[in-house]
Amino acid sequence: MAQDTCTKCGGSGWVVERRGELSGATRCVDCQAATAAERTAALLSKANIPPNYRKVDFDNFRIPNDNPIARTLLSQAMVIIRSYAREYPVSSKPGILLVGPTGVGKTHLAIAALKAIIARGIQGTFFNYQSLLDKIIASYNPAAGAGRRNAYESAMESDVLLLDDIGANRSIDWVEDAVNSIITYRCNHLKPLIATTNLYDPEFGPAVHKLDAAGFAGKQATLSDRIGERSRSRLFEMCRVIKMPQVEDYRPHVVDRWG
Numbered sequence: 001m002a003q004d005t006c007t008k009c010g011g012s013g014w015v016v017e018r019r020g021e022l023s024g025a026t027r028c029v030d031c032q033a034a035t036a037a038e039r040t041a042a043l044l045s046k047a048n049i050p051p052n053y054r055k056v057d058f059d060n061f062r063i064p065n066d067n068p069i070a071r072t073l074l075s076q077a078m079v080i081i082r083s084y085a086r087e088y089p090v091s092s093k094p095g096i097l098l099v100g101p102t103g104v105g106k107t108h109l110a111i112a113a114l115k116a117i118i119a120r121g122i123q124g125t126f127f128n129y130q131s132l133l134d135k136i137i138a139s140y141n142p143a144a145g146a147g148r149r150n151a152y153e154s155a156m157e158s159d160v161l162l163l164d165d166i167g168a169n170r171s172i173d174w175v176e177d178a179v180n181s182i183i184t185y186r187c188n189h190l191k192p193l194i195a196t197t198n199l200y201d202p203e204f205g206p207a208v209h210k211l212d213a214a215g216f217a218g219k220q221a222t223l224s225d226r227i228g229e230r231s232r233s234r235l236f237e238m239c240r241v242i243k244m245p246q247v248e249d250y251r252p253h254v255v256d257r258w259g
């Protein structure tokens with residue numbers, strides 16, 4: 001949308017240029033920039049990113065100095081996630097699954113990736129797994145608002161879906177079916193999913209196990225225990241697994257994000 005205040009085109013969105021006898025109109029570059037920025041801002045405002053994560057990005061993700069192994073592994077993970085966002089859409093495996101213990105920056109990096117993808121004009125939505133389930137449950141109440149009913153649809157249809165903390169709670173069977181249908185639908189329609197989990201899965205292999213099996217939420221509960229075998233295998237089918245190393249929980253270092 002052209003801006004009334006634009007000094008280059010006066011708000012028409014077109015700049016008339018003369019070349020000798022000829023004059024032609026070209027799109028105003030300033031307004032084009034404004035249009036792209038406006039689109040990104042509009043997409044971001046609808047992305048459902050929680051307020052306390054709105055400011056996170058790749059630039060404010062800190063790599064620790066004190067632990068060389070963690071430093072290497074964490075920067076490798078960040079580089080992979082960053083290039084995923086830069087090269088999006090990626091055809092081989094369209095999504096990513098960030099796995100690792102609590103407080104190591106999974107949600108931070110997943111949101112950084114979502115925001116970077118949105119900045120390229122692509123529509124994306126964040127859902128915390130538990131709150132999506134709550135919304136699905138509430139939507140079965142006839143008095144539920146349209147917002148609640150739409151959550152399920154939006155998780156299905158969003159161009160990119162970030163499903164955070166997948167499997168965080170054991171869900172009742174029909175809710176598991178709902179999650180399964182979201183994952184299956186997205187998988188069938190090649191709609192990318194960015195997901196995070198702190199649950200363990202044998203697929204993560206010994207490297208992550210040796211480093212941080214203890215850090216995973218309750219070693220006994222696995223991904224398939226929580227989301228079911230079908231969702232689990234769809235998840236691996238569509239997502240590249242990115243293992244986050246055991247680093248010190250970053251939460252105590254989080255500076256004030258209220259401002």
Ligand SMILES: Nc1ncnc2c1ncn2[C@@H]1O[C@H](COP(=O)(O)OP(=O)(O)O)[C@@H](O)[C@H]1O
Nearest residue numbers: 060061062102103104105106107108250251254
């Ligand atoms: N390496 C990091 N640099 C900067 N902030 C971080 C880093 N790791 C985590 N955080 C911050 O710490 C808090 C917890 O991280 P989060 O991404 O929620 O962890 P996880 O999802 O792995 O449990 C968030 O506020 C996040 O922005």
Ligand SMILES: [Mg+2]
Nearest residue numbers: 106107165196
């Ligand atoms: Mg998280």
Ligand SMILES: [Zn+2]
Nearest residue numbers: 006009028031
């Ligand atoms: Zn203009």
